[in-house]
Amino acid sequence: MRLELVKRPQRSMLFSALSPFIAFVLTAAAGAIMFALLGYNPVKALGTYISPLTEVWQLHELAIKAAPLILIAVGLSVCYRANIWNIGAEGQFIIGGVVGSIVPVLYPTYESWLLLPLMMVMGMIGGAAYASIPALLKVRFNTNEILTSLMLVYIAENVLDWLVRGPWRDPNGYNFPQTAQFNDYAILPAIASSSGRAHIGFIFALVAAVLMWFLMKRMLKGFEVRVMGASPRAGRFAGFSHGKMVFFAFMVSGALTGLAGISEVSGTINQLQPVISPGYGFTAIIVAFLGRLNPLGIVAAGLVLALTYLGGEAVQTALGLSDKVARVFQGMLLFFVLGCDTLIHYRIRLIGAKAEPAAAQPAARLEEAH
Amino acid sequence: MEILVAILLTVATAATPLLIAAIGELVVERSGVLNLGVEGMIIMGAVSGFIAGYVTGSPWLGLLAAIVVGALFSLLFGFMVLTLATNQVATGLSLTLLGLGLSGMIGAKFVGVPGPKLSNLYIPGLTDLPVVGRLVFGQDPVVYLSIALTFGVGWFLFRTRTGLTLRAIGDSHGSAHALGISVVGYRYLAVMFGGACSGLAGGYLSLVYTPQWTENMSAGRGWIALALVVFASWRPWRVLGGAYIFGAVWIGQLHAQAFGIPVPGQVLAAAPYAATILVLVLISRNKRLTMMNTPASLGQPFVPDR
Structure with a gap:
């Protein structure tokens, strides 16, 4: 199984607008997994993470x-x-x-x-x-x-x-x-x-x-x-x-x-x-x-x-936890933003292991012909 | 004389992490990929190497862990730029930022803990020779490994068919793809080799150079390694020379501070970075020469069309 990028004829307006939000959600998900791996309740930890939004000062x-x-x-x-x-x-x-x-x-x-x-x-x-x-x-x-x-x-x-x-x-x-x-x-x-x-x-x-x-x-x-x-x-x-x-x-x-x-x-x-x-x-x-x-x-x-x-x-x-948690979140966020930006220019196709030989053969024959 | 020998010994230990990281990055860049995450991979190697060494008590297992973690961490970069065709500069930067954060978080409990140290080589008779004995036969094993690595990479790139293929991919990924070469496959391996080298360089810092873990202990060495590759115009032997020059600058400023030279310590501490800029200016001045040496596909995303 592998991923393949297919170029879109023009940039996708939908993903152009959505990609920061997708990245945001993925970062929160990855953060939850990280907290869970460290042995904390992920929901509670994430809640603590955004708790500063609740107070005026x-x-x-x-x-x-x-x-x-x-x-x-x-x-x-x-x-x-x-x-x-x-x-x-x-x-x-x-x-x-x-x-x-x-x-x-x-x-x-x-x-x-x-x-x-x-x-x-x-x-x-x-x-x-x-x-x-x-x-x-x-x-x-x-x-x-x-x-x-x-x-x-x-x-x-x-x-x-x-x-x-x-x-x-x-x-x-x-x-x-x-x-x-x-x-x-x-x-x-x-x-x-x-x-x-x-x-x-x-x-x-x-x-x-x-x-x-x-x-x-x-x-x-x-x-x-x-x-x-x-x-x-x-x-x-x-x-x-x-x-x-x-x-x-x-x-x-x-x-x-x-x-x-x-x-x-x-x-x-x-x-x-x-x-x-x-x-x-x-x-x-x-x-x-x-x-x-x-x-x-x-x-x-x-x-x-x-x-x-x-x-x-x-x-x-x-x-x-170490205050470096902030840096980890920042790094993950940038990764996910860059990854999601791929969706603006490309469609991602998942090629299954079974489908692959059929898909790969004509291409291989073409290469031979050249 | 004793002092001079001691200084020369430390020059080798300061040069070795730069050399290993730069040789790894050289292979990556020869394949046409620019990985600015060297600093992040070094620091991840340093923290995982230290922890593994501390837990097992064996510096060798520590170095092994550093290599494995460096390679795995670089896979993250590889997946992004090779499979998802993201911007290499931005992705490399994010690998560095993530590495600096992750290492600080993982290593928080190990700050200031004394770890195991790799001992220097000792061959009875040879190492006891005056002056040359300790310089030639009394370094730590990784110093010799790094020189062997330079040999190996030079031989691989310029004397083997696979090395030729790798360089061809770096100079024109389109043509290589048309010839039926798996551009992405080769690049994945190159990126992982670079990650393994950076990891080893990091492990060297935390297990040999200063056997302990401190946050940000890579101190910009990853960036200097990147500059070394440019300085060396993508040739392994020149990387070796450059790394030892920088090792000398690094050690020189430390000793100058210890000797109480009447210059503020900060001026000396900034010296290696200023030297990097100076060297880059000198080497890049000739635009045609630089363009001739730079792998032509360096930094450009590649998406195989079908």
Whole structure:
């Protein structure tokens, strides 16, 4: 028995819409099996996993986790649509957070309404500049951007580590490796401080998603991105430059990722620490694919992936499982999304062991004839 | 002199996991498949190898378990990209993400537990020779195995008919299919070989290099192995050279930190990754040469039409 793919004459609209949901159900099923294998009641464990949805303050936490995921994934969707593989968002996130923190760390007494916009812009510049390194290397030296952007993640982690243990360490911080707490003017305001701590970074994410949707669907640049992704040759005939597209995609995603980084530092952590991201840059890759590389789909996908983080924490406290459960769920989700996407372009035919000889014979004879 | 010998010995242990993983990935890429899941397969090999070694008390059984788990884990990737024709870059990434998560979950109870360690070779007389004795006859067995593996893969790819077929599939899967070769079948075997190698590399990390389990202990070695394959322009012998250069960089930065060189430790820790970027730039600069060396079907999905 084996599987065979039969190409559909055109992409299936039905599966195009359904595949994220099928993937979601399959992930839940696989998760249930996993919990059962670990010796937990699967229904109860899954219930614990989604329990954060029942409390208002937890919904705030959901928004806090979803904001960076959506911002990063919206940027990554531009790259992936253009068939450019930026997988170093984690590093751009860190550098965005670092560059955006320059003013509040070095001038802690600077208090002005200008401070927050300045930090956000600097964060975006930092992220974009860091993302322009793999872009430059790809365009100028033909270097594989997957590997260079990923290597830069490790370098960014070391930069941040050096800063918070060295020159930027809080002199009054009892030698803890962290900067001083930011002053109130450097902290992103909360959306509704009476019910939880979600800050306006979530609004940034929603605005970015809508703007990007408009850019991709309604403007020439979006068309250019899609053409260059689908067929660089056709794009060249249309007068589009591949090099410029590489820079555009990397810098847009770097800027949005940098904004995510400084929003997280300013709104959630309020200072720099050796680690400022629980792998948002990598999880956002899953968000981008689960959202079908569509900015509006990414908003929904970002909320789902944010739930995997919160659910992981809930399972950890309630059942004593490792918080890595969240990563497992995220990995499974991406697998199932990619697998289900096959259904958009192909029909899957199951060929039974009995039927096979009959089906295979004419083909074999044909090959001989050739 | 003693210190130099000790350093050179550790260079080999740092180079060996890179070499094994890169040789495996080289075979996969020669068949036209790009598996970005090396990091995930290494870490799965590391955790399963450690647990098996810890439970049985035998590092050899640990390495065996690492190989088997690495191969099985790679089958997941193989099923996706070969049977379901999914995007290889995205699928490889998800294998890495899943591996990092799964290994952390499975290994949570084994963090900080001391495990068994594979002992070095000792041949009375030969190993006692000054200087060369320990370098040539006193390494751990996997070091020799990795060099034999390089020999074997070089011979297989360039001296056997099956190796020629594998390279042909990597350069033009359409033509190979038209000749009646089972493209998908060959690729499944290549992917599993790559998984077994990555698993062994992981088992080496947790049973020989540092005989214990820590989360994320692969520390980007899978990605460096991927870069090594490009650096080596898909030739086994150059992978060997590249792996030992990177092993030297890796050990060099550790020793520089220990010697208290007046540079922040983070600069040194970032050195292997910066070196990878530098090497990639140098090797990819010549666009024509790179295109000539790269397997032409690399990364492209293949669906046999009937």
